[in-house]
Amino acid sequence: MSIIKIETLKKEEYDSYGLSKEKLKGMLKKILLIRYFEEKVEELFLVKGLLIGPAHLCFGGEASAVGIISALNEEDIILSNHRGHGHALAKGIPPKNVMAELFGKITGTCKGLSGSMHVCIDINKGALYSSAIVASNIPIAVGVGYALKIMNDNRIVACFFGDGGTNTGAFHEGLNMASILKVPVIFVCENNQYGMSIPISYALAAKSIAERVYYGYGIKTYVVDGMDVLATYKAAKLAIEYTRKEKKPSFIEAIMYRLKGHGVYDKAEYRPKEEAEEWWEKDPVKLFSERMINENIISEKELKEINENIKKEIEEAIDFSLRSDIFPFDELYKLVYSGEY
Amino acid sequence: MRELSYAEALREAIREEMLKNPKVIIFGEDIGKYGGAYKVTKGLLEEFGPERVIDTPISEAAIVGFGIGLAIMGFKPIAEIMYMDFIPIAIEQILNHAAKMHFMSGGQLKVPLIIRTQYSLGRAHGSQHSQFFPSWFMNIPGLLVALPSTPYDAKGLLKTAIRLEDPVLFIECCLLYHRLKGPVPEEEYTIPFGKADIKREGKDLTIVAISRMVHEALIAAEKLSEEGINVEVIDPRTLNPFDKETIINSVKKTGRLIIASDDHKRAGVSSEIAAIIAEEAIDYLDAPIIRVCSPDIPIPFSPQLEKKFMRSNEDIIFAAKKILGEI
Ligand SMILES: Cc1ncc(C[n+]2csc(CCOP(=O)(O)OP(=O)(O)O)c2C)c(N)n1
Numbered sequence: 233m234s235i236i237k238i239e240t241l242k243k244e245e246y247d248s249y250g251l252s253k254e255k256l257k258g259m260l261k262k263i264l265l266i267r268y269f270e271e272k273v274e275e276l277f278l279v280k281g282l283l284i285g286p287a288h289l290c291f292g293g294e295a296s297a298v299g300i301i302s303a304l305n306e307e308d309i310i311l312s313n314h315r316g317h318g319h320a321l322a323k324g325i326p327p328k329n330v331m332a333e334l335f336g337k338i339t340g341t342c343k344g345l346s347g348s349m350h351v352c353i354d355i356n357k358g359a360l361y362s363s364a365i366v367a368s369n370i371p372i373a374v375g376v377g378y379a380l381k382i383m384n385d386n387r388i389v390a391c392f393f394g395d396g397g398t399n400t401g402a403f404h405e406g407l408n409m410a411s412i413l414k415v416p417v418i419f420v421c422e423n424n425q426y427g428m429s430i431p432i433s434y435a436l437a438a439k440s441i442a443e444r445v446y447y448g449y450g451i452k453t454y455v456v457d458g459m460d461v462l463a464t465y466k467a468a469k470l471a472i473e474y475t476r477k478e479k480k481p482s483f484i485e486a487i488m489y490r491l492k493g494h495g496v497y498d499k500a501e502y503r504p505k506e507e508a509e510e511w512w513e514k515d516p517v518k519l520f521s522e523r524m525i526n527e528n529i530i531s532e533k534e535l536k537e538i539n540e541n542i543k544k545e546i547e548e549a550i551d552f553s554l555r556s557d558i559f560p561f562d563e564l565y566k567l568v569y570s571g572e573y
Numbered sequence: 574m575r576e577l578s579y580a581e582a583l584r585e586a587i588r589e590e591m592l593k594n595p596k597v598i599i600f601g602e603d604i605g606k607y608g609g610a611y612k613v614t615k616g617l618l619e620e621f622g623p624e625r626v627i628d629t630p631i632s633e634a635a636i637v638g639f640g641i642g643l644a645i646m647g648f649k650p651i652a653e654i655m656y657m658d659f660i661p662i663a664i665e666q667i668l669n670h671a672a673k674m675h676f677m678s679g680g681q682l683k684v685p686l687i688i689r690t691q692y693s694l695g696r697a698h699g700s701q702h703s704q705f706f707p708s709w710f711m712n713i714p715g716l717l718v719a720l721p722s723t724p725y726d727a728k729g730l731l732k733t734a735i736r737l738e739d740p741v742l743f744i745e746c747c748l749l750y751h752r753l754k755g756p757v758p759e760e761e762y763t764i765p766f767g768k769a770d771i772k773r774e775g776k777d778l779t780i781v782a783i784s785r786m787v788h789e790a791l792i793a794a795e796k797l798s799e800e801g802i803n804v805e806v807i808d809p810r811t812l813n814p815f816d817k818e819t820i821i822n823s824v825k826k827t828g829r830l831i832i833a834s835d836d837h838k839r840a841g842v843s844s845e846i847a848a849i850i851a852e853e854a855i856d857y858l859d860a861p862i863i864r865v866c867s868p869d870i871p872i873p874f875s876p877q878l879e880k881k882f883m884r885s886n887e888d889i890i891f892a893a894k895k896i897l898g899e900i
Contacts, residue, residue, distance in 0.1 A: 284696075284697045284876055285696065285697030285698060285699070285874065285876070286698055286699075286702065336697070336873075336874055336875030336876055336877065336878065337875070342874075344873070344874065344875040344878070345699075345700070345871075345873045345874055345875060345878070346699050346700065346874050347697065347698075347699045347874035347875075349699060349701070349702070350699065350701075350874075363701070364699065364701040364702055365658070365659065365662075365701055366631050367631070396630070396631045397631065399630035399631050399632050400631055400632060400633075400662075401632070401634050401635075401662070402662075427602075427630075427631055428602065428603045428607065428610075429603045429605075429606060429607035429628075430602070430603060430628055430630070434628070435630040435631075436630075502606045502607055558875050558877050558878060559873070559875065559878060561878055561881045561882075564868075564870050564873060564878070565868075565870055567870075568869070568870050568871070
């Protein structure tokens with residue numbers, strides 16, 4: 233066993249990886265939906281002033297969200313983090329509910345009680361939990377995986393977190409437990425190079441996150457270009473196959489880039505401008521769209537239609553959110569406990 | 574006198590002490606080039622260099638433990654924990670080590686560590702990024718706790734903290750950083766720990782208020798004064814040590830006590846203050862103590878719900894009328 237480097241999928245391989253034309257179109261729709269959703273959210277914060285609070289947009293993270301979640305079965309479970317808009321949409325949570333959560337409305341995924349950092353919670357969709365405390369979802373995912381294992385449930389868990397999270401105790405304790413207890417969890421490190429203002433090159437003592445995991449915890453590890461949706465899809469397929477069959481955890485390091493600031497208000501002045509410009513060349517949304525056109529999976533006309541539909545859907549989501557009520561304050565007491573005391 | 578913001582006052586305290594004492598070292602997540610999540614440490618990296626201004630990984634337990642190690646080696650470490658909500662990750666280091674080392678070593682070890690943190694209530698940050706739980710720390714012998722409410726107090730208390738030889742948890746209020754400006758003298762001053770400040774004198778009723786609620790209490794006092802009600806507002810400024818004398822003296826004068834704090838009511842900081850006064854000054858009370866605190870529910874994200882969650886001067890006015898028998 234060694235650290236496995238995943239190259240992108242070739243067109244000839246699509247079939248063997250379960251990628252029909254329909255499936256690919258579905259993935260393209262998702263990635264465009266996420267991008268347009270985020271652009272709109274940014275506008276709602278910065279231009280329209282309709283949203284407040286923290287929001288960590290996932291520009292640059294679309295390929296990992298869509299590639300990895302599309303490789304899972306619908307029933308499989310994900311645990312997300314503070315940067316979860318893309319995970320939520322990729323998992324099939326309706327945009328109107330994601331949007332309403334950002335507006336703090338009762339129709340939101342968490343009834344408006346949690347906001348952007350917890351938007352990816354919808355247990356009916358297998359989006360089990362989002363933690364705004366960095367890496368705290370990792371040990372929780374290990375517990376979820378262990379529960380599935382002893383229930384002989386064939387589902388698996390994908391747990392998303394960032395590169396910055398790999399320096400926490402929760403990460404190290406969680407991965408060690410995952411490895412010794414052999415839980416069916418795929419850990420997905422979205423290495424977007426920055427934890428707030430701190431580059432991972434500064435914060436990490438190991439040679440790479442992948443090496444740290446592979447040599448430190450003996451977990452099967454894949455490294456993949458996180459800006460390439462077909463590559464992340466392939467990595468996830470292989471990791472899932474391994475984890476389901478061997479009943480052991482696996483780890484994916486998706487190497488990508490946070491194309492904008494940490495939060496919606498952050499201008500990211502601490503990083504070189506050219507660096508971001510270079511990475512924008514690898515914009516996952518642009519690359520995937522172009523590739524699908526070049527490979528005749530989709531026509532320009534269809535793509536245009538998809539884009540228009542998405543725009544309409546997002547406008548409707550905003551309308552829906554604006555028209556929704558807030559949760560009645562006095563009823564909040566009933567949510568603190570599940571019983572009455 | 575010149576006016577500084579709460580954040581500027583804190584920065585000035587750190588900077589002056591760093592200039593004076595080469596053993597002062599600051600560290601935490603994004604405190605260097607980024608200048609701290611709320612820009613309190615802005616410019617210090619450029620001035621003092623990366624050896625004394627250290628950006629750390631996201632590793633709260635290690636940040637506090639690292640500070641303890643520096644402290645027992647004779648340095649004066651100032652750790653920043655970005656949000657109070659993240660302190661529980663490091664609480665083991667605080668509770669079992671920082672707070673007890675002096676005692677456990679029979680006085681051999683000193684831990685002059687400062688942990689600066691802030692609570693973000695009122696900014697729609699949701700249940701995991703808005704919490705305020707000072708009473709947890711009042712419950713730890715060996716740990717000093719300070720909560721400044723004005724730029725003047727922020728600077729004076731932080732300078733004192735830096736010169737003390739014991740661990741201090743220094744809890745700032747995010748809403749005040751850039752919104753609140755106030756007079757801060759140019760010349761050197763410090764504020765002793767354990768000395769409450771009477772922010773407004775009055776004779777009808779005493780309000781003890783903590784951090785942000787000091788300002789709500791002052792607004793309430795102003796409004797009540799228009800109705801001829803004369804309110805005394807006391808800011809304890811430090812919870813450990815705690816200046817009970819100033820409050821008891823005030824209660825002797827007014828006979829009535831309201832405690833206003835942003836933390837939850839149950840087992841909160843107000844519980845302890847009420848118990849101290851009930852135990853030591855019950856004979857002076859003409860009415861039951863009233864506490865104006867946050868409801869015992871997690872903080873909701875929805876901005877409108879958060880507003881309802883937060884206590885304001887109106888809640889204090891209501892309590893004041895009740896305690897005076899007007900409703
Ligand atoms: C335990 C903890 N420490 C600090 C923070 C503040 N914080 C939120 S996100 C973040 C950076 C996280 O970086 P990374 O894990 O790489 O994820 P990214 O934001 O890049 O997706 C920090 C420091 C937090 N939420 N939780």
